Amino acid sequence: MKEASYYKKLDDLKIQCNLCKHNCKISKGNKGICGVRQNKEGKLYSLIYGLCSSVGIDPIEKKPLYHFYPSSQVFSIGTVGCNFKCLHCQNYNISTATPGYSYIKKMTPEDVVNFAKQHGCRGIAYTYNEPTIWYEYTLDIARLAKKQFLYNVYVTNGYISEDPFREISEVLNAVNIDIKAFNESFYKKICKAKLQPVLDTCILAKELGIHLEITYLVIPDYNDSDKEVETFCKWVGEKLGSNVPIHFSRFHPDYNMLNVPPTPMETMIKIFNIAKKIGHFYVYLGNVPISEYEDTVCPKCGNICIKRVGFNLTTSGLNKGKCSNCGEYLQIIY
Secondary structure, X not given: OEEOOOEEEOHHHOEEEOOEOOOOEEOOOOEOOOOOEEEEOOEEEEOOOOEEOEEXXXXXXXXXXXXXXXXXXXXEEEXXXXXXXXOOOOOHHHHOOOOOOOOOEEOOHHHHHHHHHHOOOOEEEEOOOOHHHHHHHHHHHHHHHHHOXXXXXXXEOOOEOHHHHHHHOOOOOEEEEEOOOOOHHHHHHHHXXXXXXXXXXXXXXXHOOXXXXXXXXXXXXXXXXXXXXXXXXXXXXXXXXXXXXXXXXXXXXXXXXXXXXXXXXXXXXXXXXXXXXXXXXXXXXXXXXXXXXXXXXXXXXXXXEEEEEOOEEEOOOEEOOEEOOOOOEOOOXX
C-alpha cells in the first residue's frame, strides 16, 4: 500500500478522494468506486502501487497513436480496477478484478523502466485498465522514464481531475482519450459516469501541449446516429482542432453487451465520410478489414504518407514529418 495523493479529510474519519471526477466520499474501511483506493483509519491508500496485472511490448499504433513516434515499440503495463463501469468493457477481466487478482505481479518503478530499456522500447504506455486510478505508480514510473529519455503515454477515459493531470503533464508526452459517446445519457447508463469531465480533460490536454488523439468506439443503436457523430466531430473541430487524429473503432460484442451486434462496415464508412466532410484531416477506422482507412493521407495533396496494413507501416511518403510530395507538415511527432 501507498498513501494516496489528492484527497482531503472530512468529519468522522471520512475522506474525499479528488483524483478523478467522481470525488468519492469514503467512510472508514471502504473503497472508492474504482475499488483500489481505500480509507484506512482516515487516510486514503492506493492498494495497487507497484502491482501489475498485464505487461507487454506493443507497437505504439496499438494504443492507438498514429501521429506519435510511428512504428516505435512501447512497453505497456496495466493493473486492476476502473473508475468506470462500462457494460461493454473489453478488458473486463482486469477492470473488474481486485488487488488480490491471481495473476498480479510486483514491479517497482525501477523494474518497469529497466524492462522497457532492456527490450528496446522507446517509451512506456499506461494502459489495459484506467491509469488514473494508479496515479501514484504511473507518476513515479514516468518521472524515472523521462530521466532515461523514454516517452510516457496514457490510454485513458479522461476522467482525471485537473490538478493531478497538470502535475503529471510535466512528464506525460501523449494521451489517447476515449470519448465513448457524445451524449450524457449514454455515459450515465452505460459507463456510470458523465461526459463533460472527459471533454474538459481533452481541452486541458491541448492547453498543456500534450500530444492528443481521440478514440470513439461506434456501438450500433447507442452512439452511431448521424446527428450524434456530426455533433461530436464539430465539437472536436471547434475545441481541439481539425488536425487532432480521430480513431473510430468498430464495436464487437463483449462483457454485458453480448446481445449487441458488431458495427456494420457500412456504418463505419458512413462515419468516416461524415468526419471528412466536416473537415477533419486525420480520420481512422479501427478493427476493420479494409486497411486504406488506416492510412495517413496528406490533407493538402492526397499523397499517402504512411501506409498501414495491420501494424506494418510504410513511410515512404513521409520526409521528416512532412509530405514527401508537397512538403505539407503532418503534425507527426518523431
